[in-house]
Amino acid sequence: MYRSHVLVCGGTGCTSSGTPKILECLNEEINKAGLKDEVAVVQTGCHGLCALGPIVIVYPEATFYSLVKPEDVPEIVNEHLLKGRIVSRLVYQDTISEDGFTSINETDFYKKQHRIALRNCGVINPENIDEYIATHGYEALGKVLTEYTPDQVIQVLLDSGLRGRGGGGFSTGLKWKLAKENQSKQKYVCCNADEGDPGAFMDRSVLEGDPHVVLEAMAIAGYAIGANQGYIYVRAEYPIAVNRLNIAISQAREYGLLGKNIFGTGFDFDIELRLGAGAFVCGEETALLTSIEGNRGEPRPRPPFPAQKGLFKEPTLLNNVETYANIPPIILNGPEWFNSMGTEKSKGTKVFALGGNINNTGLVEVPMGTTLREVVEEIGGGIPNGKKFKAAQTGGPSGGCIPVEHYDIPIDYDNLLKIGSMMGSGGLIVMDEDNCMVDIAKFFLEFTVDESCGKCTPCRIGTKRLYEILDKITQGKGTVEDIDKLEELCLYIKENSLCGLGQSAPNPVLSTIKFFKDEYIAHVVDKKCPAGVCKALLSYVIDEELCKGCTLCARVCPNDAISGKVKEAHVIDQSKCIKCGACMEKCRFKAISIR
Numbered sequence: 058m059y060r061s062h063v064l065v066c067g068g069t070g071c072t073s074s075g076t077p078k079i080l081e082c083l084n085e086e087i088n089k090a091g092l093k094d095e096v097a098v099v100q101t102g103c104h105g106l107c108a109l110g111p112i113v114i115v116y117p118e119a120t121f122y123s124l125v126k127p128e129d130v131p132e133i134v135n136e137h138l139l140k141g142r143i144v145s146r147l148v149y150q151d152t153i154s155e156d157g158f159t160s161i162n163e164t165d166f167y168k169k170q171h172r173i174a175l176r177n178c179g180v181i182n183p184e185n186i187d188e189y190i191a192t193h194g195y196e197a198l199g200k201v202l203t204e205y206t207p208d209q210v211i212q213v214l215l216d217s218g219l220r221g222r223g224g225g226g227f228s229t230g231l232k233w234k235l236a237k238e239n240q241s242k243q244k245y246v247c248c249n250a251d252e253g254d255p256g257a258f259m260d261r262s263v264l265e266g267d268p269h270v271v272l273e274a275m276a277i278a279g280y281a282i283g284a285n286q287g288y289i290y291v292r293a294e295y296p297i298a299v300n301r302l303n304i305a306i307s308q309a310r311e312y313g314l315l316g317k318n319i320f321g322t323g324f325d326f327d328i329e330l331r332l333g334a335g336a337f338v339c340g341e342e343t344a345l346l347t348s349i350e351g352n353r354g355e356p357r358p359r360p361p362f363p364a365q366k367g368l369f370k371e372p373t374l375l376n377n378v379e380t381y382a383n384i385p386p387i388i389l390n391g392p393e394w395f396n397s398m399g400t401e402k403s404k405g406t407k408v409f410a411l412g413g414n415i416n417n418t419g420l421v422e423v424p425m426g427t428t429l430r431e432v433v434e435e436i437g438g439g440i441p442n443g444k445k446f447k448a449a450q451t452g453g454p455s456g457g458c459i460p461v462e463h464y465d466i467p468i469d470y471d472n473l474l475k476i477g478s479m480m481g482s483g484g485l486i487v488m489d490e491d492n493c494m495v496d497i498a499k500f501f502l503e504f505t506v507d508e509s510c511g512k513c514t515p516c517r518i519g520t521k522r523l524y525e526i527l528d529k530i531t532q533g534k535g536t537v538e539d540i541d542k543l544e545e546l547c548l549y550i551k552e553n554s555l556c557g558l559g560q561s562a563p564n565p566v567l568s569t570i571k572f573f574k575d576e577y578i579a580h581v582v583d584k585k586c587p588a589g590v591c592k593a594l595l596s597y598v599i600d601e602e603l604c605k606g607c608t609l610c611a612r613v614c615p616n617d618a619i620s621g622k623v624k625e626a627h628v629i630d631q632s633k634c635i636k637c638g639a640c641m642e643k644c645r646f647k648a649i650s651i652r
């Protein structure tokens with residue numbers, strides 16, 4: 058028995074910030090202090106507060122240390138672990154109160170969260186199957202195999218109200234039912250871990266922090282629909298997730314939890330990994346299955362749907378990582394437990410990756426129906442530098458922008474669709490007053506153009522034309538008619554594209570035109586970018602009353618666009634100005650502004 062456990066975040070964010078060195082130093086210092094038999098060092102998954110990494114938490118006190126550096130480790134070991142004195146300077150500020158230190162669960166970031174999919178992330182060692190089993194791991198699989206019929210498993214999911222967390226929000230129980238009803242000698246269970254939205258890292262964090270939950274859920278799915286083979290399609294850019302999945306699969310096979318005759322029930326089920334090459338379109342279900350088969354990842358027409366004719370033309374069940382992560386808790390706690398959370402038509406919780414202009418960048422899980430304002434202002438800690446909230450992009454390139462007038466909208470599948478956005482897989486990018494919404498739409502279109510597989514003309518050509526029109530507008534060459542063209546082209550692409558990538562690609566454009574049309578008008582009529590982002594529409598000017606003639610601006614200008622004598626007001630030649638902003642950055646008298 059250890060008297061203390063030191064949990065170190067081993068998610069991608071903290072790893073990139075230096076976790077491996079922290080682990081090395083901790084083990085070295087603990088050995089030096091003679092605490093090897095008293096203190097255990099545990100590498101975990103993501104804790105959620107990604108901007109604070111590397112994160113180190115010491116139990117049983119639950120002291121939360123953030124932004125830890127290797128040189129801080131000797132002090133933590135000698136002061137906290139050896140002498141019992143907390144190192145206050147390293148403690149996460151939100152856990153410090155007038156009475157001392159509060160639990161991390163009482164901070165603004167955590168207290169409104171309810172972790173189901175993320176329940177083990179940051180808690181257990183994802184590379185140790187025993188720790189997963191200690192948190193009721195594989196109990197749900199054992200319960201299903203020994204107590205439930207396949208139909209009863211599916212009924213539990215139908216009663217729970219769980220909807221797919223991959224973006225579409227289709228009933229999980231109904232999808233499983235359809236896959237079961239299609240008879241075949243061979244069926245497959247697949248997991249979509251091809252998370253490609255810019256700013257999204259929900260599935261990656263589950264795989265890195267709790268890989269066994271996906272294996273258990275897929276085995277349950279195999280039993281429910283009558284399949285004996287599973288595939289996890291994960292992008293190769295997730296090396297930590299891939300490594301931990303391989304470890305988890307090997308351990309589960311060793312324990313008899315994958316393979317032949319699981320729990321002595323005669324049920325066989327095994328799982329293999331398939332690595333994706335980073336194509337965004339392979340997040341679309343038919344393109345994913347095509348890629349697993351070893352072919353170029355391109356979508357297929359639907360119907361037939363995968364439940365009818367999927368992988369290798371056999372009935373196939375495909376869910377994403379977060380959906381699977383909810384299955385074992387639902388089995389163990391009952392459908393009523395899950396159904397009691399969320400809204401009328403969107404049950405349970407949803408994981409979001411908070412990014413953009415927000416203080417608490419990271420991963421959160423909240424009940425469906427939590428308002429956008431609560432997520433941004435309370436959990437996310439608000440917007441840096443006192444800036445005002447302008448919009449939030451949900452659903453990545455497939456989603457839309459939510460403006461400030463919908464700041465108090467309860468987040469669920471139906472509410473977001475009503476205002477022209479969508480839940481998507483869970484990326485949530487926050488934007489403030491310094492963001493140009495035309496430029497935001499252009500950014501997502503550029504991504505979509507690059508990621509289109511090119512199989513269908515509406516997506517291949519249409520998204521390129523959309524991007525060109527947006528680029529024309531941001532260059533100051535747009536017209537009012539171009540805005541009408543954008544809307545017309547968006548509707549055509551949505552109606553005629555083959556798969557979800559093309560059908561949803563126009564969403565960022567349509568939502569920004571709907572809620573921020575005044576910015577489009579300013580770009581094409583006034584030839585100005587209200588947010589000061591589009592360089593072609595900016596003009597740097599010098600206020601002659603504020604200018605002291607110090608010549609510093611002229612000296613830093615890379616294109617000799619500024620002229621003037623010493624101690625006299627300077628002038629910027631707009632024909633030479635490349636709008637780099639170097640002059641305004643260096644001016645000590647605030648004489649240079651953007652117009």
